[in-house]
Amino acid sequence: MISHLKLKTIRTLNEHISIEIDQNGFEFIILKHKKFDAAFSLYGAHLVHFQAKNAAPLIYLSKTAIYDSKKAIRGGVPICWPWFGNTEKSKQNGLASHGFARTSEWTLSTINITDLGIDIEFLLEASQQTKAIWPHDFNLTLKASLTDHIELTLVTENTGDTPFNYSGALHTYLHIADHRQCTVTGLAANYTDSLQNNQAKKSQQVLNIDRPIDSIYEKSDGAIVVNDDAYKRTIAVSNEGNDSVVVWNPWIEGAKAFADMPDDGYQTMLCIESAITADPGYSLKPGDSHALKTIIK
Ligand SMILES: O=P(O)(O)OC[C@H]1O[C@@H](O)[C@H](O)[C@@H](O)[C@@H]1O
Numbered sequence: 001m002i003s004h005l006k007l008k009t010i011r012t013l014n015e016h017i018s019i020e021i022d023q024n025g026f027e028f029i030i031l032k033h034k035k036f037d038a039a040f041s042l043y044g045a046h047l048v049h050f051q052a053k054n055a056a057p058l059i060y061l062s063k064t065a066i067y068d069s070k071k072a073i074r075g076g077v078p079i080c081w082p083w084f085g086n087t088e089k090s091k092q093n094g095l096a097s098h099g100f101a102r103t104s105e106w107t108l109s110t111i112n113i114t115d116l117g118i119d120i121e122f123l124l125e126a127s128q129q130t131k132a133i134w135p136h137d138f139n140l141t142l143k144a145s146l147t148d149h150i151e152l153t154l155v156t157e158n159t160g161d162t163p164f165n166y167s168g169a170l171h172t173y174l175h176i177a178d179h180r181q182c183t184v185t186g187l188a189a190n191y192t193d194s195l196q197n198n199q200a201k202k203s204q205q206v207l208n209i210d211r212p213i214d215s216i217y218e219k220s221d222g223a224i225v226v227n228d229d230a231y232k233r234t235i236a237v238s239n240e241g242n243d244s245v246v247v248w249n250p251w252i253e254g255a256k257a258f259a260d261m262p263d264d265g266y267q268t269m270l271c272i273e274s275a276i277t278a279d280p281g282y283s284l285k286p287g288d289s290h291a292l293k294t295i296i297k
Helices: 088-092 128-133 251-257
Strands: 008-012 017-021 027-033 036-041 046-052 107-113 118-125 138-146 150-158 164-166 168-170 173-175 182-185 190-193 199-202 213-218 224-228 233-240 244-249 269-276 282-284 289-296
Touching: 027 118, 036 118, 036 138, 046 150, 150 168, 150 282, 168 289, 182 269, 224 269, 233 269, 269 289, 282 289
Parallel strands: none
Antiparallel strands: 008 017, 017 027, 027 036, 036 046, 107 118, 118 138, 138 150, 150 289, 164 282, 168 269, 173 269, 182 224, 190 199, 190 213, 213 244, 224 233, 233 289, 244 269
């Protein structure tokens, strides 16, 4: 799935971990395990690839994604944080949509390899740069637990002495075989349609991927199931610590407008995002932490 990047190995740490670069020197951490192959970028602590053995890739990565450390990578699991989308404040202050975590350099803090899989953690700490954008002290940790499926936990810790609110999302781009043979079940009964002035709507029991979709669903009780018929598989997404689930497909007009997605890219992806979107966000007192999680199987 990332063979199109024509990566070159520059360091092999052991049989499971290597560092590879693309033609422009952009680095990827490549993980190989008997249960899966995966790849991360330190830029954004971004999971760009995951494929369980003998299965199709679970995560979509745009073939024309741009790796220039200036904008978020199109595909994978971007980390939207400490705000979701464009808030009034971010618009007023000319700040980037979806916050700065996905366009920051993170550090790799731990890797633990077992027979069952790989646990890997990345850290982003407050700095002068982040404080110029968002004036708070924090530690942000992405804990990824990879086995034959994916568990991602984003832990926000308030390390300062004043409370703050945050919002965001684990903006998972799922890979599907063909949108025409794909439906979604298990979404909550109510949603707001971001494409129609945030109108409140009642959901159908089965969501077809047959038009542009940008919807914020209420939190679901159980798993959200993507029925990917052409691959003869279902993908179950369970979320924790979220207040909502964002479902997004840019459709052909959207894909055409993106420099970093092929025109037909929308046909093989669907975003199901574990999100915090309600105003004013999740409130964290000094010393407290909160976990936003998604499990994709
Ligand atoms: O192009 P971006 O900034 O990665 O955002 C992609 C999409 O992300 C989704 O989460 C939003 O609901 C959409 O409105 C947005 O278009």
